[in-house]
Amino acid sequence: MFASPLDDTVRHLYVHVPFCPSICPYCDFHVLTRRAGMVEAYLSKLAEEAARLAQTYTIDLDTVYIGGGTPSFLRDSEIRALAEAIQKNLGWGRQENTLEINPGTVSPERSAHWQALGFDRASVGVQSLDDATLRFLGRTHSAEQAKAAVSTLLGAGFRVSGDLITAVPKQPLEADIAGLVGLGVGHISAYTLTIESGTEFARRGVQVHEDDERAGFERTEELLTAAGFERYEISNYARQGEQSRHNLSYWTGKTYLGLGPSAAGHYPAGPMSKGQGSKSLRANSAFPTSFSTHNPQPTTHDPLTIRRTNPHLHEWLAGTEGKDLPIDAEEYVTDALFMGLRLRSGLDLADLSRRSGLEVQEHYAAPLAQNIKRGLLTLEGSQLRATPAGWWVLNRVIGDFLNQA
Structure with missing residues (x-):
């Protein structure tokens, strides 16, 4: 008899904040600029969805990640309402609580406010420390603002990760890396500029040549390794103990909640009402309690987990349900291989x-x-x-x- 040891308790939460002050020309995420009443409606619906998830799954959070979009673009009262809706309904991460931050939104007062709400890790969209490169990327902050933001957040006690885009035409990559390392961040996410269909860059015909991608890919590792960072994932580098605990949940195949418009989640296959045990979960779902020794492999009709993607903002506000994709054993394995092989440890x-x-x-x-x-x-x-x-x-x-x- 085989009983799956998959954990029925969900320990990770991703929250999508779709609002941005402007749309970067390379961005293909679900983002939009704010309009009157839209953020208020978003926050109200977010609290409703959080309450529903709390009633559906057994939840004991290790990590929370607020991404976007530009979560730090929310006003102080709005981000407080967001954090309180999460904490009231779902709890808060014991290990790590990350807020994605645009450098232009940082001040000492706001940093203290975010920390008081319970955030302890900041993922800062630096992208470059060269003003010409930032202008090309459509970023609204300057290199000096990025440096000041990182310094302010570090001074406030945050664990800080800096995002960096590589393979940008005429980018001074070595100076960007040296500058970001010199600021004292413990983690760097370095992504190759990718031209996605439907973006402003695609409409303009911007191209990234493979030779430039490969050169940036390899040179980034050389420089960051020499600076004491370990490349623990294809695009992510960390000093000792500074790995992203939340993102490791994705790469190691853990389940996680997706909250908000366009958010994706990876759920246990059988919804479990709060207070029920795993036997109740399995009795009321397609999740098998065991596999016969005569048929040791689950069939494609036996989902191990469910992947759910929420609709975009307007449909989400109107109550449209997310789309569920049952994941059987073979798809679970190929997903795990794709994500796990991104890690240096495999x-x-x-x-x-x-x-x-x-x-x-x-x-x-x-x-x-x-x-x-x-x-x-x-x-x-x-x-x-x-x-x-x-x-x-x-x-x-x-x-x-x-x-x-």
Whole structure:
């Protein structure tokens, strides 16, 4: 008999704040500028949704992440209402509570306000410390504002992560990295500029050449490693103990709540009413309590988890339900491979087999062997890792597993 050890308690929360003072030309997230009454309606609906989630799932939060959009664009009273709605209905993260922040919204007074609300980690959209690069990216803050914001937040006691965009035409990458490191941040997220369809950059015909992407990808690692940062994930670097605990929940396949318009969540397969035990959950859902030894692998009709994506703001405000995607064992495994291989540490296939009920090394023997032979993956015991070459073509690697499935 096989009983899935997946944790029925949800320990992570993502909240989407869709409002921005302006829309960056590279951004393809669900964002919009605020209009009269819209934020008030958003906050009211957010509290309703938080209460509903609290009644549906067993929740004991380790991390909370408020992203967007520009959450720090909310007025002080609005962000207080947001935090209170979360804390009242869902609790607060024991390990980490992150607020995404635009440098132009920071002051000593606001930093103290955010900290008083319970935020202890700031993810700051620096993007560059070069004014010409910032103008090209459509950012509304200056390099000096970014430096002042980071210094203010560090001085207030926040753990600070700085976002950096690489492969921008004419960007002084080495100076950007040196400047951000010199400010004293403990974490840096470095993303290659990507031109997504439907964005202003796409309409303008802006292009990023693969040679520039690869050069930025490799040079960033060289410089940050030399500065004492560990590249623990494809795009993320941290000093000792400064990893993003919330984002690690995504990369290690944990369940999490998605709150707000366009927010995505990863949920236990069977909704569990507050106060009910796991037996009640499984008795009232398609989540199997066990797998017969005569049929040890779950079928594609046995969801292990559910991925739900909320609609955009206007539909969300009108009460439109999010779209649910049941995740069976094979999809759970390929999702876990795609996310876990982003980590330098990779993932343990024996643990993944235990979580999914699928014998991963046996089921995916062919793509494992092919990509190990190509030098894109390594397997030591049951620990699977992507090589630096594999990181660069990770989508192709995962495609091989999807084709096998």
